[in-house]
Amino acid sequence: MKYRKLGKNGPEISVIGFGSWAIGGAGWASAWGDQDDQSSIESVRAALDAGVTFYDTAAVYGLGYSEEIMGKALKGSRDKVVLATKCGLVWNEDNVISKNGTYDSVIREAEASLRRLGTDYIDLYQMHWPDTDANAPAEETMRAMDKLVQDGKIRYVGVSNYNVSLLEESLAVRHVDSLQPPYSILRPAAEKELLPFCLERGIGVVAYSPLTSGLLSGNYTYDTTFPSNDWRSRNAAHTGEGLRKNVDRVEKLRVIASRYDLTVPQFAIAYVLAHPALTSAIVGVRKPSHILGVLPAADITLDEAVLAEIRAIAAE
Numbered sequence: 460m461k462y463r464k465l466g467k468n469g470p471e472i473s474v475i476g477f478g479s480w481a482i483g484g485a486g487w488a489s490a491w492g493d494q495d496d497q498s499s500i501e502s503v504r505a506a507l508d509a510g511v512t513f514y515d516t517a518a519v520y521g522l523g524y525s526e527e528i529m530g531k532a533l534k535g536s537r538d539k540v541v542l543a544t545k546c547g548l549v550w551n552e553d554n555v556i557s558k559n560g561t562y563d564s565v566i567r568e569a570e571a572s573l574r575r576l577g578t579d580y581i582d583l584y585q586m587h588w589p590d591t592d593a594n595a596p597a598e599e600t601m602r603a604m605d606k607l608v609q610d611g612k613i614r615y616v617g618v619s620n621y622n623v624s625l626l627e628e629s630l631a632v633r634h635v636d637s638l639q640p641p642y643s644i645l646r647p648a649a650e651k652e653l654l655p656f657c658l659e660r661g662i663g664v665v666a667y668s669p670l671t672s673g674l675l676s677g678n679y680t681y682d683t684t685f686p687s688n689d690w691r692s693r694n695a696a697h698t699g700e701g702l703r704k705n706v707d708r709v710e711k712l713r714v715i716a717s718r719y720d721l722t723v724p725q726f727a728i729a730y731v732l733a734h735p736a737l738t739s740a741i742v743g744v745r746k747p748s749h750i751l752g753v754l755p756a757a758d759i760t761l762d763e764a765v766l767a768e769i770r771a772i773a774a775e
Contacts, residue, residue: 460510461757463738465541467661469615469636470582472541474732474757476513476665476741477506477750482528483521485688488556490521491745492689496528498746503532505747507539509754515639515665515741517545517587518572522554526575534577543583543665544572545619547590547600560590565603569612585617585639589625597625601632619667623656635662637738642666644712644730644773645674645696645705654736663738669731670724670742672697674705677713677723681706711772715765721755728756730769 462471481491482499503514516529526544533540546568550556569584584607586600604616617637618629629635638657642649646668657664670676672691681703685692695701709723716726731740744750761769 460512460754462512464663465583465615465665465738466636466657466663468634469663469738470541472513472665472739473511474737474739475511475728475750475754476515476739477503477511478667478741478743479514479516479525479529480520480743481745482516483519483525487519487522487550487554489519489690490688491691491743492686494745499528499744500532502744502747502750503529506744506750507533507536509751511750511754512539513541513543513665513739513741515543515667516576517548517585518568518575519545519548519550519556519587522550523571523575526572530575530577537578541582542576542578543585543617544576544581545585545587546572547587558588558590558592560586560595560597560600561593562595562599562603562606564593564595565600566606569607573612580611581613583615583617583637584613585619585637586621588620589622597621597628598632601629601635605633617663617665623652626656626660626662630660635660637663637665639665639667639741641668642731642734642737643669643671643675644727644769645671645708647770647773650734654734658736664734664736665739665741666731666737667741668743669728669740671705671727672743675709675712675723675727677709679706679709708772708775711775712769715768715772719759719765721759722752724753725756725759728753729759729761730766732756732759733761733766
């Protein structure tokens with residue numbers, strides 16, 4: 460495993476991170492379907508043994524359940540990892556999710572996450588999505604984050620799914636240690652403005668969905684379907700013509716990857732890590748093979764010629 464410093468002020472973390480969205484299980488709006496808790500715990504332990512030090516979750520994953528499972532799985536190893544979670548997506552008694560970045564909500568959510576994770580501090584606390592429901596400006600969210608740092612509840616501050624304008628608003632209050640954007644071969648938009656901005660400002664980048672929610676796993680065909688309790692069953696990129704187009708792209712990528720004796724997911728992770736702004740790529744995990752299978756990507760260097768080939772396929 461290799462490690463990189465998270466921005467200009469953050470800790471060193473493994474270049475491949477452990478993502479726990481699916482570990483939240485079924486029964487909520489953005490679920491990945493049913494999940495076996497024992498498999499989740501075994502996956503975390505396999506990652507620990509392999510040198511993975513960055514573990515990312517969120518309060519909304521499973522409506523708190525992913526945090527609980529991650530807390531159990533990391534018990535006894537808490538001081539060996541950089542543990543990240545997120546706030547800003549809250550739910551009511553009917554499990555209806557809404558955005559809330561207000562000062563009081565951020566403080567309250569942090570306390571709830573600390574309890575579920577079974578820890579005294581959160582290494583990296585991230586605003587999950589910009590608040591468009593409660594009308595809290597980015598600066599209000601950052602003031603709450605700064606208070607949590609002062610109180611020793613969190614160590615570093617991050618945001619997810621922010622654009623450059625929102626990053627600038629946040630930076631007016633305090634330094635942002637990391638950005639978590641979607642970034643992959645099939646979703647390269649971050650390369651245009653976000654990644655250069657973060658590189659210039661010393662903001663670490665932890666990319667989520669580097670396998671585009673499974674599309675770059677190399678396992679999908681035209682006939683792939685998802686159960687009704689999996690959000691991908693309602694996603695245009697994973698169904699119908701969108702799926703067919705992406706499967707065709709992946710088959711072309713497979714040909715290039717085979718020249719380097721790489722699997723498609725290893726190739727995809729290596730592409731993301733090749734960008735100089737990147738600190739880590741978060742891989743979604745449901746079973747040990749999901750994390751163990753991509754670990755070789757940490758040691759792969761792709762030259763500019765092959766990166767250009769990849770970009771050409773993605774643009775088709």
